[in-house]
Amino acid sequence: MFRSFAKIQRQFGSLLSFCEVCPKKRPLTGGLNYSTATAERKKFYEDVSISQGEGGLYEINLDRRKLKTPGGKLFTVPNEALAIAVATEWDAQRETLKFYTMHLTTLCNTALDNPTHRDKDQMISSALKFLETDTVCYRVDEPHGLVELQKNEWDPVLHWIENRYNVTIGASSSILGPEIPEQTRDTFRQHLNSYNFWSLTGLEFVITQLKSVVLSLGMIDRHLSVEQAVLLSRLEEEYQIRRWGNVEWAHDYDMYELRARTAAGALFVHLSSESSTVKRKLMQD
């Protein structure tokens, strides 16, 4: 049934493009719909290039046609590095377009289309909700080995973030989690307010992947590498793997996917908030 649904959507998509007045300017929608991210589409271009359009924004060209977002907007990114990374994703596709491997494109689409129609405050609130149930704040009472592991691995990160932002978070093994003071929330809210819309999109994506504000900020602030953050986020799973064995088609599969998504989110935050740094570096030489 799902397949026929996808087929209908595909037909609907081609209908849409027939409606265009000029067939040459047919919209190049990346994925037709956000919900069909797993669906693959035939590759319809050979050459990928980037160009700088109005207002210094970069665009992606597929065989001289401009890439558009699923929402129909022109696909534009604020700097060259991000444009090249996105172009590389499109260039890497073989016979079919695998949208589930194009994380940076997906993030740009989300930031451009804003499909959930949220503003910055709402995004910050939903990101900070993860603080109440932060992975590194929930501890177990047993088994002993896991208790030790969580203490040894998570405590340093928790201490680091408490010192870095001068806040109290704490950890707890009760089902209600730790009591997080209002002041901590305010500090983080203020800090997140300094991010622009694009980097906030990326940061929220990272937080939802890692299920942790602490680990996400640790990684964005370059205290942790992506691999470390993912490892800490999956600590209990890693413990169980060490005990019961690793299953490649579930554990490794999940881990690589989580790593790819987290890395894409981190890079997205970095590239969309640091455009001034790139310029400064160019001027230094």
Added chain:
Amino acid sequence: MATLSSPLRVCRGILKELRALQGPSYKQSLAYSYVMDQFRKNKVTGERYCRAQQEAHHASHTYLCLLASTRSHLALHNLYHAKGERSPEEVAGLVGLRLPTQPGGKGWEK
């Protein structure tokens, strides 16, 4: 500060991933020239503490992780999950059973 492998290794890692993605002509790609350019520009010239360079190092490491993980994930996906579900006949065959081909068993009479 997270302990990262040396910039040279990261650079070679990224180039290796780009070659895996784009084949032998990867040296003509946009990404190749951009990556080489960035690594050359951020080369250390002294023992000074340089924030921009650390940022670039972390970002390059993140990009390498993105490329490598996406490739591994896709490989596992193609190996285990890309073929969709097995048909009922195949599933039955896995546990040594066969689906009935000839109608006429119990419940057929109604």
